[in-house]
Structure formats: C-alpha cells, structure tokens
Amino acid sequence: MARIMLTGGAGFIGSHTAVVLLERGYDIVLLDDFSNAARDVPDRLRQITGIAMPVIEADIRDxxxxxxAFAAFPVDAVVHFAAKKAVGESEADPLLYFDVNILGTIRLLAAMRDAGVGRLVFSSSATVYGEPDTCPISETASLRVTNVYGRTKMVMEGMIEDLSRTGVLAASAILRYFNPVGAHPSGLIGENPRGVPANLMPYLCQVAAGQRPYLTVFGNDYPTHDGTGVRDFIHVMDLAEAHAAAVDRILAQDGGFTVNLGTGTGYSVLDLVHAFKAATGIDVPYQVGPRRPGDVAACYADPGLAASLLGWRASRGVQDMCRDAWRWQSRH
Ligand SMILES: NC(=O)c1ccc[n+]([C@@H]2O[C@H](COP(=O)([O-])OP(=O)(O)OC[C@H]3O[C@@H](n4cnc5c(N)ncnc54)[C@H](O)[C@@H]3O)[C@@H](O)[C@H]2O)c1
Structure with missing residues (x-):
C-alpha cells in the first residue's frame, strides 16, 4: 500500500483523515509543527486505529x-492541510498568512519536487467563492475573495494548477471544503480551537457546556427560511472519507482537478441550534446580534462533481454532526 505524508496531520481535519487512511490500509507519515494541535493526537490516533505512525515535528517553511523529512520517509503523495485558517487573524496580520500559507506551500512544493513526489491533495476552502451570485455553488462559479485568508487559498490553488499544467505535479486534487463540523465517534479526537472559537459549532458546544453564557446569532433578517445565515455543514468523517477517495484517485490517475466538498444541503444557524437540542437534549441559549460584515445569507455546495469524480457523497446528517461534536466537547 502507498505511503502518504499528511502536513498538519495532527490538526482537526488532518487527524480524522489519518484515521480513515490508516483504516483503509495506507501507511501515513504525520508532519506537524504542533502550533495548533495537541501533542497527544498521534497517541489518540493509535488508540482509535491500533496503528502507530511516524511523527515528524517540523515547520513546512523550513x-x-x-x-x-522526505529523505527519512519516502512517500507516494502528500495531503497538505498545514495552514493558518482564521479569517479575523488573517485581516489583522496578513503577512503572517502570506508567510505560513503561501511561502510554506512553496517550500513544501519545492521539497516535493526535489524528493520526486508529484502527487498532492490540497485543502482549499469555499471562502474562495466570496459572495456567490447563486446557490448551490458549482466549481465554475467566479472566485472573489473577500479576506486575506481566502486570498492565500486562491493563490495556493493557482500555484498548484500551474504546477499540474507544467507537469511538475503529476496529479493534484484541490478540495474546497464548506463548513466542517463534528468529530470522530470515539470522542478521542475533534476540533480544538484555542481561545474564543471563530466557528459556530465549537462555540455552540462551549455554550452547551456552560463555558460561555449564550450564543450570539449574527443577524436574523437574512432572506432565508428563518432569517439566519444558511451554511453547508459537513461532518468531518465524511470529509475524511472524501480525502481517502481523492488519494485513491491521484495515485491511480494523472492530471489535476478541483472539487467542492459539501453535503449540498444548507442549514441555518437556528436549524443547528434545534438539531443540537434534538441530538443532545440540551437547550442552547442564544441572543440575536447585528449581522457581521462580509457574511453572506446562504452558501452551500453543488456536490455533483465530487460524486462523479470521486464516487463520494456525504452521508452523515446534522444530528450526527451535533451528537459527535458534543461527545468530543463533553469528554474533553
Ligand atoms: N476547519 C475549517 O473550517 C476549514 C474550512 C476550509 C478549509 N480548511 C483548511 O483545511 C486545513 C486544515 O484545517 P483544520 O481545521 O484541520 O485546521 P487545524 O489548525 O486544526 O490544522 C492545521 C494543522 O497544521 C499545523 N500547522 C500550522 N502551521 C504549520 C506549519 N508552518 N508547519 C507545520 N504544521 C503547521 C497546525 O499545528 C495544525 O495541526 C487548513 O488548510 C484550512 O485552511 C479548514
């Protein structure tokens, strides 16, 4: 079986992908600088899968x-998760985001070229669509970034496309994630935000746990069924399975492609609050605040291309997402 390096493999999406790849028989090498991950993640992966993997503590910019890393562990492909991902922080410190995300990716791609590794799966984001004209969003929609984080993803996508076109990369998959939530059903790994969570589900879980008094809903006057913003929440295990399908494909076939990873169904902020109650029995108190600048009314994926290229569709529902996120939160 092939050996795959996961940069940022100790993080939220990387750790769940590691589980699925290990369970499907891939060897993995986990590379992370642990700037945004707990040091015991590799041990938890071993508890879940019964498999120990090499762990390299390194900064992709070095x-x-x-x-x-490539000399010690020859690999067949890389799944590149390592990045900084907070929109607010990216606006406050753009050069940090250019450095970690863009320069880090250039250094990784150069090291791959030097090591003769030409197959890559890349974590992109629906953020590259900015404010879409229509929903569901297909991959052909215009890219209109509205913040520094989104800009870095757009630049990295362009670099990877150029390297595919020029043959430096033999095969590449650019995966545009919508809103990953949930956790592994074991409750052993999950999303581990530092400080005040920037995303809805971890915030909602912290309110449910009594760590914060209430959830602020940013705006209830959007043109949606209940006035609150609608997003395409996707269970992180579905996302992890999509990565395994993308790895299968880039190992089997040359060429580059870009796909959305979402469920295709939008849920509003209040839908999520109600689903959380149905899944856990916990009422999450909330207050309605003003809209946040830059937020769009609705954003959900057309998942058709991922289905046809990867033979993959999300299968877990919004209550699974809430139940698994809560199990992780309450055990942590
Ligand atoms: N979580 C989301 O909502 C979301 C949505 C769309 C796209 N993405 C993208 O998916 C990827 C993974 O996101 P995540 O939610 O798992 O984030 P995360 O912060 O949990 O994981 C990123 C990992 O990369 C590591 N890392 C950061 N800088 C590094 C460096 N210079 N060298 C080596 N390792 C480094 C961190 O320690 C962390 O373990 C990122 O590229 C992110 O931009 C995430």
Whole structure:
C-alpha cells in the first residue's frame, strides 16, 4: 500500500483523515509543527486505529527540515492541510498568512519536487467563492475573495494548477471544503480551537457546556427560511472519507482537478441550534446580534462533481454532526 505524508496531520481535519487512511490500509507519515494541535493526537490516533505512525515535528517553511523529512520517509503523495485558517487573524496580520500559507506551500512544493513526489491533495476552502451570485455553488462559479485568508487559498490553488499544467505535479486534487463540523465517534479526537472559537459549532458546544453564557446569532433578517445565515455543514468523517477517495484517485490517475466538498444541503444557524437540542437534549441559549460584515445569507455546495469524480457523497446528517461534536466537547 502507498505511503502518504499528511502536513498538519495532527490538526482537526488532518487527524480524522489519518484515521480513515490508516483504516483503509495506507501507511501515513504525520508532519506537524504542533502550533495548533495537541501533542497527544498521534497517541489518540493509535488508540482509535491500533496503528502507530511516524511523527515528524517540523515547520513546512523550513527547507532543511522538509528535505530531511522526505529523505527519512519516502512517500507516494502528500495531503497538505498545514495552514493558518482564521479569517479575523488573517485581516489583522496578513503577512503572517502570506508567510505560513503561501511561502510554506512553496517550500513544501519545492521539497516535493526535489524528493520526486508529484502527487498532492490540497485543502482549499469555499471562502474562495466570496459572495456567490447563486446557490448551490458549482466549481465554475467566479472566485472573489473577500479576506486575506481566502486570498492565500486562491493563490495556493493557482500555484498548484500551474504546477499540474507544467507537469511538475503529476496529479493534484484541490478540495474546497464548506463548513466542517463534528468529530470522530470515539470522542478521542475533534476540533480544538484555542481561545474564543471563530466557528459556530465549537462555540455552540462551549455554550452547551456552560463555558460561555449564550450564543450570539449574527443577524436574523437574512432572506432565508428563518432569517439566519444558511451554511453547508459537513461532518468531518465524511470529509475524511472524501480525502481517502481523492488519494485513491491521484495515485491511480494523472492530471489535476478541483472539487467542492459539501453535503449540498444548507442549514441555518437556528436549524443547528434545534438539531443540537434534538441530538443532545440540551437547550442552547442564544441572543440575536447585528449581522457581521462580509457574511453572506446562504452558501452551500453543488456536490455533483465530487460524486462523479470521486464516487463520494456525504452521508452523515446534522444530528450526527451535533451528537459527535458534543461527545468530543463533553469528554474533553
Ligand atoms: N476547519 C475549517 O473550517 C476549514 C474550512 C476550509 C478549509 N480548511 C483548511 O483545511 C486545513 C486544515 O484545517 P483544520 O481545521 O484541520 O485546521 P487545524 O489548525 O486544526 O490544522 C492545521 C494543522 O497544521 C499545523 N500547522 C500550522 N502551521 C504549520 C506549519 N508552518 N508547519 C507545520 N504544521 C503547521 C497546525 O499545528 C495544525 O495541526 C487548513 O488548510 C484550512 O485552511 C479548514
């Protein structure tokens, strides 16, 4: 079976993908600088899968460390998760985001070229669509970034497309995630935000746990069924399975492609609050605040291309997402 390096493999989406790849028989090498991950994640992965994997503590921006990583562990492909991902922080410190996300990706791609590794799966984001004209959003929609984080994803997508076109990369998959939530059903791994969570589900879980008094709903006058913003929440295990399908494909077939990873169904903020109650029995208190600048009314994926290219569709529902997120939160 092939060996795959996961950069940022100790993070939220990387750790869940590691579980699925290990369970499907892939060997993995986990590379992370642990700037946004707990040090015991590799041990938890071993508890879930019964398999220990090599762990390299390295910064993707460090050329010598990356050269040494590929020399020590020859791999067939890389899944590149390592990045900074907070929109607010990216607006406050754009150069940090250019450095970690863009320069880090250049250094990784150069180390891959030098090591003769030409197959890549890349974590992109629906953020690249900005304010879409229509929903569901297909991959052909215009890219209109509205913040620095989105800009870095758009630049990295362009670099990967150029490397595919010029043959430096033999195969590449650019995956545009919608709103990943939930956790592994074991409750052993999940999303671990530092400080005040920037995303809805971790915030909602912290309110449910009594760590915060209430959830602020940003705006209830959007043109949606209940006035609150509608998003395409996708269970992180569905996302992890999509990565495994993308890895299968880039190993089997040359060429580059870009796909949305979402369920295709939008849920509003209040739908999520109600689903959380149905799944856990807990009423989450909320207050309605003003709209947040830059938020769109509705954003959900057309998942058709992922289904046809990868043979993958999300199967878990919104109550699974709430139940698994809560299990992780309450055990943590
Ligand atoms: N979570 C989301 O909502 C979401 C949505 C769309 C796209 N994405 C993208 O998916 C990827 C993974 O996101 P996540 O939610 O798992 O984030 P995360 O922060 O949990 O995981 C990222 C991992 O990368 C590591 N890392 C950061 N900088 C590094 C560096 N310079 N060198 C080595 N490791 C480094 C961190 O320690 C962390 O373990 C990111 O590229 C993110 O932009 C995430």
């Amino acid at each position: 050329p010598e460390a990356m050269r040494a």
